[in-house]
Amino acid sequence: MLIPRKFFARPSVEAAPDLLGSVLEHETADGLVAVELTEVEAYAGRSDPASHAYRGKTARNAVMFGPPGHAYVYFTYGMHFCVNVVCLGEEGSASAVLLRAGRVIAGEELACARRTRGTTAIAPRDLARGPARLCQALGIDRSQNGADMVSAGSPLRMLSGAGNPARSALLASGDETLIHPATPRRIVTGPRVGVSSAAEIPWRFWYDGDPTVSVYRAHVPRQPKPVTP
DNA sequence: ATGAAGATTGCCT
DNA sequence: GGCAATCTTCATG
Numbered sequence: 001m002l003i004p005r006k007f008f009a010r011p012s013v014e015a016a017p018d019l020l021g022s023v024l025e026h027e028t029a030d031g032l033v034a035v036e037l038t039e040v041e042a043y044a045g046r047s048d049p050a051s052h053a054y055r056g057k058t059a060r061n062a063v064m065f066g067p068p069g070h071a072y073v074y075f076t077y078g079m080h081f082c083v084n085v086v087c088l089g090e091e092g093s094a095s096a097v098l099l100r101a102g103r104v105i106a107g108e109e110l111a112c113a114r115r116t117r118g119t120t121a122i123a124p125r126d127l128a129r130g131p132a133r134l135c136q137a138l139g140i141d142r143s144q145n146g147a148d149m150v151s152a153g154s155p156l157r158m159l160s161g162a163g164n165p166a167r168s169a170l171l172a173s174g175d176e177t178l179i180h181p182a183t184p185r186r187i188v189t190g191p192r193v194g195v196s197s198a199a200e201i202p203w204r205f206w207y208d209g210d211p212t213v214s215v216y217r218a219h220v221p222r223q224p225k226p227v228t229p
Numbered sequence: 230a231t232g233a234a235g236a237t238t239g240c241c242t
Numbered sequence: 243g244g245c246a247a248t249c250t251t252c253a254t255g
Contacts, residue, residue, distance in 0.1 A: 041236070050236070052251095060251065077237050078248025084236090098236060117239085132237050194236055217237085220244095 008068035011089035021161040033107035039206035045094030049197035053094035069150035080132035
């Protein structure tokens, strides 16, 4: 069932770990893809140097200053999209949770088609393993920026882990490995990925040992172009 | 107007 | 493990 909007009406640091295990669905003309979230990161907005909202409201980050439960989608590195759910701590805090990785539990064929490059096959665990991969598997791009994710009938929606349609379908199919992952569902926390400022703050949350969690990479600043002597 | 860096990924050695 | 791809955004001149 749809997650109530008030779930997101609190600081992202509190909502983030509670989001693990819930389901993100996107229904398009091509079909439905659903992902069970296994890794997220909290961004505090105005008070967080690592947040896109740290320096105030701009055209790009405007959605984060709006009501909770909406999608903040941004384009980065000239080729990737990432999706956040807007939260609400203090009024205008512009906090959000970055959805970093998950397990595809419905629409695997469609997700695979969207992710496939050339002829190389992609392992199921890698379909949504990383924030840009997750968006690609779900078909999320610029046009989903600002979408309400907790409104009935929304094509892009956040569902609680128990009782959602995709999970029910799995129960019916009897696929035990997907219903009950082999790895323990213990939540652990650590530093956020690829963040240069406030890198010591452990606001990344994930399922310990889950194979769909992205590999950690510390932030590496790119070297400037060599200057001709 | 201009340029540097970026909440990343995939391919190369 | 290193680096290119690729383009938007924001800060600075």
